Amino acid sequence: MARRISRKISNSTIHRLSIYYRALMGLEREGYDTISSKELAKREKLTPAQVRKDLSFFGSFGTRGLGYPVKELKQRIAEILGLNRLWNVAMVGVGNVGSALVSYKEFARQGFIIKLLFDNDQRKIGSNHKGIIISDIANMKSQLKENEITIVILTVPASAAQKVCDDIVEAGVKAILNFAPVSLKVPDDVNLLNENMAIELEHLSFSLTNRNMVMFD
Amino acid sequence: MARRISRKISNSTIHRLSIYYRALMGLEREGYDTISSKELAKREKLTPAQVRKDLSFFGSFGTRGLGYPVKELKQRIAEILGLNRLWNVAMVGVGNVGSALVSYKEFARQGFIIKLLFDNDQRKIGSNHKGIIISDIANMKSQLKENEITIVILTVPASAAQKVCDDIVEAGVKAILNFAPVSLKVPDDVNLLNENMAIELEHLSFSLTNRNMVMFD
DNA sequence: TAATTATTGTGAATGAATTCACATTAATTT
DNA sequence: AAATTAATGTGAATTCATTCACAATAATTA
Structure with missing residues (x-):
């Protein structure tokens, strides 16, 4: 079951989720299995801390020392944004x-x-x-x-x-x-x-x- | 001569200038000579303080007790946004x-x-x-x-x-x-x-x- | 022309978003 | 299996944006 969101999520965070989602589609196509906040931030001209903070509002999806699993994170963001449906x-x-x-x-x-x-x-x-x-x-x-x-x-x-x-x-x-x-x-x-x-x-x-x-x- | 801008203007402020500009076009069409920050804010779902603060970054265009001159303010915002040219x-x-x-x-x-x-x-x-x-x-x-x-x-x-x-x-x-x-x-x-x-x-x-x-x- | 009213312009206060910094933890290397 | 490295997750600190609140002042009314 998808966890309920407890705080008010800022518009900027929601907007960035869409950006992460697109980046992850690209990464998946390029064959990446995992991606660090550092690398994701670099690609999208953001800071690693911001990427981690944004994601942390919705759960903890990453693995310390390794990063985030591309396919899984993409799927989770799709759920959050409501893109896993028509x-x-x-x-x-x-x-x-x-x-x-x-x-x-x-x-x-x-x-x-x-x-x-x-x-x-x-x-x-x-x-x-x-x-x-x-x-x-x-x-x-x-x-x-x-x-x-x-x-x-x-x-x-x-x-x-x-x-x-x-x-x-x-x-x-x-x-x-x-x-x-x-x-x-x-x-x-x-x-x-x-x-x-x-x-x-x-x-x-x-x-x-x-x-x-x-x-x- | 247009005054130079001293602080970094936030993207939100720039975005709202465009919104004010559109509102002022409408107000001019409707025949308004002046508009208060209160009324302008109400129309655009903002706060009067925000309208005044945004404008204050660029100068003081209003008249206390009366409000802002519609035609003139519109013209000033056009200059700020660079819309007084092709x-x-x-x-x-x-x-x-x-x-x-x-x-x-x-x-x-x-x-x-x-x-x-x-x-x-x-x-x-x-x-x-x-x-x-x-x-x-x-x-x-x-x-x-x-x-x-x-x-x-x-x-x-x-x-x-x-x-x-x-x-x-x-x-x-x-x-x-x-x-x-x-x-x-x-x-x-x-x-x-x-x-x-x-x-x-x-x-x-x-x-x-x-x-x-x-x-x- | 004095009193009243309306509204600006702006420092100060508050609130929100971002970044820092580090304890935690998993993977990898030796 | 211990040591090292890499990277998360998150409170605390900081920076940025918004709102408050009020002195200043122009217009309007009496």
Whole structure:
């Protein structure tokens, strides 16, 4: 039985678990049986202490003097992240971003299966997009329930996002990945994450602009 | 003249500047002249103190008793983030993700102009994608220099990413947004940011899986 | 124009995340 | 089988980020 988690795990730790998971996939492919926190940290530009601390929140998976067993640790992290199962995902809004994500291999590889697509554009509704028929967003609520969708990827224009989001919440969905550049309101028990690729570019532009930071005052 | 920044600004603060920037665009559209830290925080689910502290790293833009002037603060944040200019961007790898991002409106709106597209697929090279001819990745290095590209968006498969990244660095590019799910090695003076949309989904799957965290040990 | 109200800007206090440092323990070598 | 080496797991120390709390000050009201 998976041990329950007692402390609040920080977002950074959760994020790094995904990074470890990817590193371990690579290590497994390269034929490693074990990996030390030192080596794992080096590969991912972290510190060994951080790797060990992160993992220690969930148990002790390593062997002193040797390191962590690659296959086993990967499997344990998959369990922790909930990747040892399939997730039914729906995508709402089949524009540029949405349509690209439908065929993003990395999703399916981790068990995120895009089951339904919704749009409000009559020209798109009924058409087949990468093997999935695009449904009318007007029928979204009932279809999300019927198909037991647990995660929704929201890729509608900013102006429509809150209204659509409300419907998703009413359908009982508890996890939403929002690509619209607006701050959405959801109840406390709904997990909302915002993704905005322009913001990452802005971070780069900040770094380039403020490159030589100088002490003076 | 823009004041130089004296302390190291945290990534979270930089990220929130982008959030404030978007909020201010909305407020301007809605006709607000001024906004208090209290109201801005409420809209973005932050605390008023955090808003004020973040802004205070860069100067004092507000008026006591009144708040911040919307138009002016937006303009100041644009300057800080380096959004008061155009950036020449190239995209390397025109697969699913790459081709979607080319027409992602939010980029152009913030001044990130995609000037060049590269791929190694002979069927794609020479073809016109949303008004831009896809070039042979073999010519990338010289073309990045000639076109004064300062930011590269890297959307090639993981297996090719490090090799392509090395070439980008050799071309003198100092900012890379990497979508490949691998940890890339770059020199210290190159800004590398990793974006991985599957990781966000994994965060959601973690939250759903570990929903009722229980204290016990 | 004095009193009141609203809100900033910021040191100080608190809280959270990271790193240190070392006792512990398993593997390997001699 | 003892000695040595390597690496974990984790409290304690440190560093970093957030929040508190209030003096300062501008706007508004009386």
